[in-house]
Amino acid sequence: MNRTTALLGSAALALTAASALAEGHMAGEMTIVSWGGAYSASQQNAYHTPYMENTGITIINDESSPEAVAKLRAMEEAGNITWDLVDVEAADAIRLCDEGLAMEIDHDEVLAAAPDGTSASDDFGDSIISDCFIPQIVFSTTMGYRTDLVGDTPPSNICAIFDLETYPGKRALNKRPLANMEWALLCDGVEKADVYDVLETEEGQERALAKLGTIKDQTVWWTAAAETPQLLADGEVVMGSTYNGRLFSAIAEQGQPIGMLWDEQMLDFDGWIVPAGLPEDRLARVLDYLKFATDTQRLADQAAYISYGPARASSAPLVGQHAELGIEMAPHMPTDPNNAQSVLVTQYDFWADYRDDIDAKFQAWLAQ
Amino acid sequence: MSDTAASGPVMSADGVPLKRSLNRALRAQKIRALALIAPLLLFVLITFIAPIADMLFRSVENQIVRETLPETVQRLGDWDADSGEPPSEAVFTALYADIFLAAERKLHTRLGSRLNYEETGASSLFRKTGRRVDRFDTDIYTDQITDLDPAWEAGATWAALFEAREARSALPFTARSWERWTDFVINEEEDDPLEEDVPDFLYTALYSELADGAGAGLDPRVDQVIDALPGFETVSVREQFLDADEDWGGADIWRTIQTYSPAYTSGYFLNAVDMEKGTDGPQFRPENEQIYLTLFKRTMFMSMVITFSCILLGYPVAWILANLPARTANLLMILVLLPFWTSLLVRTSAWKVMLQQQGVINDTLVWLGLVDDGSRLVMINNQFGTIVAMTHILLPFMILPLYSVMQTIPPTYLRAAKSLGATNWTAFWRVYFPQSVPGIGAGSILVFILSIGYYITPEIVGGTTGTFISNRIAYHISSSLNWGLAAALGTILLAVVLVLYWLYDQIVGIDNVKLGG
Numbered sequence: 001m002n003r004t005t006a007l008l009g010s011a012a013l014a015l016t017a018a019s020a021l022a023e024g025h026m027a028g029e030m031t032i033v034s035w036g037g038a039y040s041a042s043q044q045n046a047y048h049t050p051y052m053e054n055t056g057i058t059i060i061n062d063e064s065s066p067e068a069v070a071k072l073r074a075m076e077e078a079g080n081i082t083w084d085l086v087d088v089e090a091a092d093a094i095r096l097c098d099e100g101l102a103m104e105i106d107h108d109e110v111l112a113a114a115p116d117g118t119s120a121s122d123d124f125g126d127s128i129i130s131d132c133f134i135p136q137i138v139f140s141t142t143m144g145y146r147t148d149l150v151g152d153t154p155p156s157n158i159c160a161i162f163d164l165e166t167y168p169g170k171r172a173l174n175k176r177p178l179a180n181m182e183w184a185l186l187c188d189g190v191e192k193a194d195v196y197d198v199l200e201t202e203e204g205q206e207r208a209l210a211k212l213g214t215i216k217d218q219t220v221w222w223t224a225a226a227e228t229p230q231l232l233a234d235g236e237v238v239m240g241s242t243y244n245g246r247l248f249s250a251i252a253e254q255g256q257p258i259g260m261l262w263d264e265q266m267l268d269f270d271g272w273i274v275p276a277g278l279p280e281d282r283l284a285r286v287l288d289y290l291k292f293a294t295d296t297q298r299l300a301d302q303a304a305y306i307s308y309g310p311a312r313a314s315s316a317p318l319v320g321q322h323a324e325l326g327i328e329m330a331p332h333m334p335t336d337p338n339n340a341q342s343v344l345v346t347q348y349d350f351w352a353d354y355r356d357d358i359d360a361k362f363q364a365w366l367a368q
Numbered sequence: 369m370s371d372t373a374a375s376g377p378v379m380s381a382d383g384v385p386l387k388r389s390l391n392r393a394l395r396a397q398k399i400r401a402l403a404l405i406a407p408l409l410l411f412v413l414i415t416f417i418a419p420i421a422d423m424l425f426r427s428v429e430n431q432i433v434r435e436t437l438p439e440t441v442q443r444l445g446d447w448d449a450d451s452g453e454p455p456s457e458a459v460f461t462a463l464y465a466d467i468f469l470a471a472e473r474k475l476h477t478r479l480g481s482r483l484n485y486e487e488t489g490a491s492s493l494f495r496k497t498g499r500r501v502d503r504f505d506t507d508i509y510t511d512q513i514t515d516l517d518p519a520w521e522a523g524a525t526w527a528a529l530f531e532a533r534e535a536r537s538a539l540p541f542t543a544r545s546w547e548r549w550t551d552f553v554i555n556e557e558e559d560d561p562l563e564e565d566v567p568d569f570l571y572t573a574l575y576s577e578l579a580d581g582a583g584a585g586l587d588p589r590v591d592q593v594i595d596a597l598p599g600f601e602t603v604s605v606r607e608q609f610l611d612a613d614e615d616w617g618g619a620d621i622w623r624t625i626q627t628y629s630p631a632y633t634s635g636y637f638l639n640a641v642d643m644e645k646g647t648d649g650p651q652f653r654p655e656n657e658q659i660y661l662t663l664f665k666r667t668m669f670m671s672m673v674i675t676f677s678c679i680l681l682g683y684p685v686a687w688i689l690a691n692l693p694a695r696t697a698n699l700l701m702i703l704v705l706l707p708f709w710t711s712l713l714v715r716t717s718a719w720k721v722m723l724q725q726q727g728v729i730n731d732t733l734v735w736l737g738l739v740d741d742g743s744r745l746v747m748i749n750n751q752f753g754t755i756v757a758m759t760h761i762l763l764p765f766m767i768l769p770l771y772s773v774m775q776t777i778p779p780t781y782l783r784a785a786k787s788l789g790a791t792n793w794t795a796f797w798r799v800y801f802p803q804s805v806p807g808i809g810a811g812s813i814l815v816f817i818l819s820i821g822y823y824i825t826p827e828i829v830g831g832t833t834g835t836f837i838s839n840r841i842a843y844h845i846s847s848s849l850n851w852g853l854a855a856a857l858g859t860i861l862l863a864v865v866l867v868l869y870w871l872y873d874q875i876v877g878i879d880n881v882k883l884g885g
Contacts, residue, residue: 073849352484
């Protein structure tokens with residue numbers, strides 16, 4: 001009898017404890033989805049850790065950003081959104097917004113103004129490419145090359161990728177048409193202002209593919225941006241495109257013999273979206289976090305851990321030194337005036353429309 | 369007595385006909401058996417069959433067009449797509465109501481993405497139009513109607529008007545639009561429609577129907593509007609759409625809407641075999657967009673090559689394993705199983721290190737002087753790389769069934785054959801090999817079916833010529849979000865596997881497949 005009571009009692013106790021614990025978790029937890037690796041680490045250092053210290057809320061990192069679009073759609077269909085905030089590329093933010101999977105927000109209301117009082121929407125400026133998108137960083141797709149394999153004249157122009165005579169050897173390019181098509185047209189003599197007008201036409205697309213065809217059998221096509229630094233380090237390719245932060249870490253952190261070519265870097269944005277249909281309490285918590293994590297100082301802080309430019313204009317002057325290496329980060333930002341002498345800005349509307357069409361042609365061309 | 373017993377039904381001891389009694393007993397047994405497997409059956413149904421069926425169903429499902437644009441689809445029915453002209457003003461008026469409501473519910477962009485799979489440019493067309501649709505100049509109808517009688521501004525007036533069945537049947541389009549709008553306000557905004565401003569598109573709908581001569585004698589207020597109609601200032605809804613985006617003036621987008629208006633479509637399947645819906649039935653896509661048939665053929669071909677190389681490499685290994693003393697065999701078996709305990713990604717990446725141009729194999733060949741430094745072999749990012757890496761990864765699936773079948777072949781058979789005068793080769797080929805065929809069959813099925821759906825290895829080492837159809841399926845699932853096309857590709861792949869399985873059954877016989885014993 002006694003034993004039974006004791007057993008029952010402890011079981012009941014355990015149950016209450018467990019449920020209390022579960023409730024506590026629910027109340028104090030937030031799942032934030034991002035890309036993992038060095039990028040998530042920079043967010044952890046610049047946003048998550050200070051926020052958790054200030055509020056006592058636990059932030060759980062989920063590294064699902066590469067599949068975020070598909071997973072969000074699946075969650076919405078299942079009627080159970082388990083994510084609170086998702087880090088996506090601008091193009092994906094547009095798609096999620098179009099699909100009704102991301103929440104539209106009023107940037108001035110949700111985000112903090114700049115320290116000098118400039119409203120958030122002015123401070124972020126053009127980087128707000130969708131009503132659902134809360135910009136975080138500016139990154140660029142650009143070229144890296146092996147300094148010891150390009151001879152005495154390192155490339156200074158993006159068209160070096162098409163110049164097999166001066167720079168023989170393999171190249172690494174993205175297995176997606178984005179950026180490749182634009183560079184091909186630029187190097188085929190199309191004026192920068194006309195690139196997208198030309199790319200809209202059937203002939204323009206043929207022309208870009210024909211230009212890429214001149215280096216097709218000398219190209220390794222990558223699907224993950226980490227491949228290019230690896231291929232460069234192994235000496236598999238002489239030059240290749242990837243994100244500027246990847247090249248920075250190969251050059252500055254690992255000391256590889258790699259040079260960087262900023263010419264016609266393809267600027268792009270990355271940022272947050274809030275999944276549509278969050279319950280009130282979770283939404284309130286996310287918005288509170290967002291206000292903190294996207295303020296001027298926090299965005300500048302992030303640049304100490306990774307060489308991506310803060311999306312706010314007011315953050316740029318605050319960018320300091322690398323947290324471990326102690327080097328000035330500003331000259332490594334894609335938005336630095338020296339680096340930004342010639343840039344291409346991704347035309348999201350264009351790619352939203354032409355993505356399926358051009359991708360089908362591009363993949364068919366690759367498979368031939 | 370014995371007579372009746374012989375001609376009547378056989379009875380059991382309790383006087384019930386034996387047949388029924390037996391049936392009852394059998395039924396009870398069946399139910400018990402069913403109850404025993406029910407948990408597993410339900411589990412498989414719910415977690416496996418149902419999701420697959422649901423996914424495959426997406427390959428034909430296409431309700432989104434008629435659900436988002438119901439009025440437009442209905443009125444577009446008799447538009448002649450071959451005319452090359454955009455449809456009439458009436459269709460544009462219907463589109464106005466549809467797009468307005470879709471934009472309020474944020475569904476227009478979803479439809480835009482759907483139609484963009486078929487017609488490049490639809491995505492931004494719908495996005496742009498959705499932004500413009502609440503700023504159309506159609507408010508002149510609102511002003512003119514409310515000027516006649518301010519009561520039109522109140523939702524209650526509209527509600528009262530469409531209470532009456534005659535009004536609903538005389539002005540069906542306006543009545544339906546009113547109903548859809550109130551439905552939206554009540555269910556999604558959770559507001560009272562009678563307190564909201566009546567949106568412009570309802571006045572435009574009312575005007576368009578009254579101008580067509582409908583609605584006379586319904587209600588004094590309506591009659592008042594009809595009387596004033598000749599003096600009304602008008603605006604073309606079509607022009608408003610053209611202002612928002614001139615693509616509405618072309619026939620292409622309309623043809624796409626019309627073609628994809630049915631609730632079910634074969635469009636995804638056509639797309640999955642490089643075809644499209646043309647003006648006169650299905651036709652092949654332009655050559656520079658054809659990709660899927662190539663990929664299907666390549667997937668089949670490479671899976672067969674991989675299966676064959678697995679047989680070639682696995683057979684001798686299995687033979688040795690089966691003929692060694694148990695202790696040595698077990699040690700070797702661990703070596704065969706070792707790759708299973710290593711991450712798939714690690715194994716695949718290791719092949720990259722081995723095969724790349726600055727990799728281990730090329731370096732060794734150059735060092736040995738077999739290959740010139742300038743002409744290192746290209747062994748990765750092509751079909752060769754995929755075949756090598758996948759053969760390695762799938763080899764255990766061939767060795768294990770072969771081994772367990774070979775173990776059951778008594779060595780005495782070979783000795784008997786030899787003692788009867790057979791050469792080594794004849795003994796193997798005529799006696800041993802036929803008995804090991806069931807193992808080859810089982811291994812081949814396993815390897816082939818696994819490789820046909822393989823995704824990650826071809827993605828990493830396949831380059832452009834060594835990727836499979838599954839890589840495109842993954843792309844459409846996770847990147848382009850064209851789940852319909854992904855489902856169609858998946859369905860075709862499933863069908864192909866089933867057909868091959870059937871063929872295999874016809875030729876080899878599935879009874880000849882053994883996983884062991």
